[in-house]
Amino acid sequence: MTARDLLSEAGAGLIARPARVALTVLGTVIGVAALVATLGLSKTAGSQIVGRFSAVAATDVVITPVPGALGGSRAATVIPWDAEARLSRLNGVAAAGTLSDVDVRGALVRSVPINDPLGQTEVQLPVKAASVGVWRAVRARLTAGRFPDAGHSARANRTVVLGRNAARRLGIQSLDQQPAIFIGDRLYQVSGLLSSVERQPSLLGSLTIPNGTARREFNLAAPGSVQIETDIGAVEVVVRQAPRALSPDAPELLRVAAPPDPETLRAGVESDLNALFLLLGAVSLLVGALGIANVTLVSVLERVGEIGLRRALGAARRHIAAQFLVESGVMGLLGGIVGTALGVLVVVAVSAGRTWTPVLDPWVPLAAPFVGGLIGLVSGTYPALRAAALEPVDALRAGT
Amino acid sequence: MAETMPEPSSEPETLSTDLTGVDAWPIATPGRPVVELRGVSRTFGSVPPVEALREVDLLIYPGDWVAIVGPSGSGKSTLLNVLGCLDRPTAGAYFIDGIDVAGLSEGERTAARARSIGFVFQAFHLLAHRTALENVMLAEMYAGGERAGRRERALAALERVGLAHRRDFLPTRLSGGEQQRVAIARALLGTPRLLLCDEPTGNLDSASTESLMLLFDALARQGLTLVVVTHDEGVAGHARRIVRIVDGRLSEVSE
Numbered sequence: 001m002t003a004r005d006l007l008s009e010a011g012a013g014l015i016a017r018p019a020r021v022a023l024t025v026l027g028t029v030i031g032v033a034a035l036v037a038t039l040g041l042s043k044t045a046g047s048q049i050v051g052r053f054s055a056v057a058a059t060d061v062v063i064t065p066v067p068g069a070l071g072g073s074r075a076a077t078v079i080p081w082d083a084e085a086r087l088s089r090l091n092g093v094a095a096a097g098t099l100s101d102v103d104v105r106g107a108l109v110r111s112v113p114i115n116d117p118l119g120q121t122e123v124q125l126p127v128k129a130a131s132v133g134v135w136r137a138v139r140a141r142l143t144a145g146r147f148p149d150a151g152h153s154a155r156a157n158r159t160v161v162l163g164r165n166a167a168r169r170l171g172i173q174s175l176d177q178q179p180a181i182f183i184g185d186r187l188y189q190v191s192g193l194l195s196s197v198e199r200q201p202s203l204l205g206s207l208t209i210p211n212g213t214a215r216r217e218f219n220l221a222a223p224g225s226v227q228i229e230t231d232i233g234a235v236e237v238v239v240r241q242a243p244r245a246l247s248p249d250a251p252e253l254l255r256v257a258a259p260p261d262p263e264t265l266r267a268g269v270e271s272d273l274n275a276l277f278l279l280l281g282a283v284s285l286l287v288g289a290l291g292i293a294n295v296t297l298v299s300v301l302e303r304v305g306e307i308g309l310r311r312a313l314g315a316a317r318r319h320i321a322a323q324f325l326v327e328s329g330v331m332g333l334l335g336g337i338v339g340t341a342l343g344v345l346v347v348v349a350v351s352a353g354r355t356w357t358p359v360l361d362p363w364v365p366l367a368a369p370f371v372g373g374l375i376g377l378v379s380g381t382y383p384a385l386r387a388a389a390l391e392p393v394d395a396l397r398a399g400t
Numbered sequence: 401m402a403e404t405m406p407e408p409s410s411e412p413e414t415l416s417t418d419l420t421g422v423d424a425w426p427i428a429t430p431g432r433p434v435v436e437l438r439g440v441s442r443t444f445g446s447v448p449p450v451e452a453l454r455e456v457d458l459l460i461y462p463g464d465w466v467a468i469v470g471p472s473g474s475g476k477s478t479l480l481n482v483l484g485c486l487d488r489p490t491a492g493a494y495f496i497d498g499i500d501v502a503g504l505s506e507g508e509r510t511a512a513r514a515r516s517i518g519f520v521f522q523a524f525h526l527l528a529h530r531t532a533l534e535n536v537m538l539a540e541m542y543a544g545g546e547r548a549g550r551r552e553r554a555l556a557a558l559e560r561v562g563l564a565h566r567r568d569f570l571p572t573r574l575s576g577g578e579q580q581r582v583a584i585a586r587a588l589l590g591t592p593r594l595l596l597c598d599e600p601t602g603n604l605d606s607a608s609t610e611s612l613m614l615l616f617d618a619l620a621r622q623g624l625t626l627v628v629v630t631h632d633e634g635v636a637g638h639a640r641r642i643v644r645i646v647d648g649r650l651s652e653v654s655e
Contacts, residue, residue, distance in 0.1 A: 001541055001542055001544075002547060004547065005541050005547070009541070012529065012530065012534075015529075016528075016529035305523070305525055306525075306527060308525070309519075309521075309525040309527075309538075310538075310542065311486075311510070312484065312486065312513065312519045312525075313513075313514065313519070313538060313539050313541070313542050313543070313586075314510055314511065314513045314514020314515070314542035314543050315510070315514075315541075315542040316507055316510045316511075316542070317506075319542060392486045393481050393486045393487050396486070396521065396525070397477075
């Protein structure tokens, strides 16, 4: 019996029962599809995260007090007012500044020039206090005006930087007429209009006043957070040193939010996804293998007569075993091919839906069909041995 | 056990069993039997043991057309299985063309089966999803025949049984008689030394039976060695020789 004979016999055995073959391989299809989709999606998501991981994100460090570590008041005053000066001395700090939310006790904000009786003239806007270095640390850009300097803070000048969205709500488009606004009943000079920031986007919707002004006007007790831009690759150093520089006696009271290492991040994402879905894929492959084993076994029992005939025609046991093995192997391979195609489709479809770039290791779609084939071979082994073990006399008597 | 048996004939082991080509049908050479059974017994190891064949001696010469008759349970099927190398005797010697097949390993017996014996069954045993021609071609798959020309040889075999015009029919569309003819064509492919038929007319009506008998007569005239197990006296009447088996013992009815 030649290999071609074997293949054509196995093929004919499968073609004779297309519906059954389709149902049999369903489990393998799902299993292989799950595997391929899992590997593809985790790879895609991993690349996506790293893709977003720009230089901006990689140099962003934010330090905040650990909330409630020593009771409310103590924890709130961990960050000193001279945080900016202390941090600027550290190697690897490109820019640093404090940024705090100011409690204005419900004071509303309104702009002066326009008294529109119909429009809403008073709005509630968040007010923040910033030190001079923050603007560089968040990479802020102005459409007009200037940032307050150390002098404004020292004199507690009533000057304010408006975020783009805050300015729109107050109806201020330019600084041409030297606009001023009221926070509660106090008048503030608008010194700058923010057009964009690359960090702390809440600044765009806020009013920002100098630290000194916030301390005097609103009794701000201590800075709420520190925003640092590090040099590229200096995150680790800064993360280790900054809390000690800010709070030498109790660095543990500060929480540092730093970007994770991109490689670790990618590996983390991939392993999180993989662990779960590979397990799912393995389970469905197991189910698929059981399906093939079950159906092949039933098929062997159904075809006892055929087996007897083949033995009578001179087929050796190995010929019978080989035929059933090839049949189950081909079934597995078919399931693997269809499953691989489905899995790739899933990866592409999900990527399209999320506007991600689909990423797939080339060996995954190449190897996956053979995983299916292997499943088929393994699950066909027992039925094939059963078929080969049949005595021709019994098989001929039992079958029709 | 085989070593203790006498040699079946004094001739040297030169007779070739290799008969290629459908037209080269074996011509009767009365000197040496195709089948030689010497003291063959087959005991099934149940409790108590069942002796299906007891000390059976049988010589079948080329061109013989032998009917084996007997009541059910008499050992007909066991004898056929032994003759067809599907079963091995527990005692005694079995020679096909002078070759001791009782002593062969299973693999060698399988090869001998492919080479020397054609089977025809009561239930036809055709593959339902294959055409008549494909069913016939199946016979050469394990006998080691060349792939090239297999189709032509199968077609020639179908012609021999008068079914060439049905070659592309599935068995389900053939009558019982036609199915049995396809099975016979399959058995003829590979030029067997011996055609073993197990109740070939058991599932056929009388007209098909009669037509099949004519085919058997024709095949026997062409020199084919035929052994037919049957309980149909009419079928046995066509045979040149009838062997009766009762309780595992053979007796010659007519010569």
